[in-house]
Amino acid sequence: MTNLIRKFAMLCFALAVSSSALAAQVWIDVRTPEEFTADHIKGDTNIPLATIKPDELATKYGKDAELMLYCRSGKRAGEAKALLDAAGFTKVSNAGGIVDVRKLRKLAEASTSPAQ
Numbered sequence: 001m002t003n004l005i006r007k008f009a010m011l012c013f014a015l016a017v018s019s020s021a022l023a024a025q026v027w028i029d030v031r032t033p034e035e036f037t038a039d040h041i042k043g044d045t046n047i048p049l050a051t052i053k054p055d056e057l058a059t060k061y062g063k064d065a066e067l068m069l070y071c072r073s074g075k076r077a078g079e080a081k082a083l084l085d086a087a088g089f090t091k092v093s094n095a096g097g098i099v100d101v102r103k104l105r106k107l108a109e110a111s112t113s114p115a116q
Helices: 002-024 033-038 054-061 075-086 099-105
Strands: 025-029 066-071 092-097
Touching: 054 075, 066 075, 066 099, 075 092, 092 099
Parallel strands: 025 066, 066 092
Antiparallel strands: none
């Protein structure tokens, strides 16, 4: 019985660690507000490329936060990544386009309701 309890405790710990790692990711859609309103992933933050302020992101999330950037095709996300890399952020990824992100995260096709 002790072995079973130990295995259960290890499983619980592993689940807690993996879910906290997922929660640590910050998904940022760098498309325009109009694009975001027309189609977006519920719960993700919209910060258009033209309005990204590295100092504000550093204050809000820290420079070591795992920032996952995406747009329509990945081009603007790449530009945003370069900007944040130059500002000293350490864990920034270009996740590509919104379609890629939906596939990566196994999400439904569209979440078009206004962001919360």
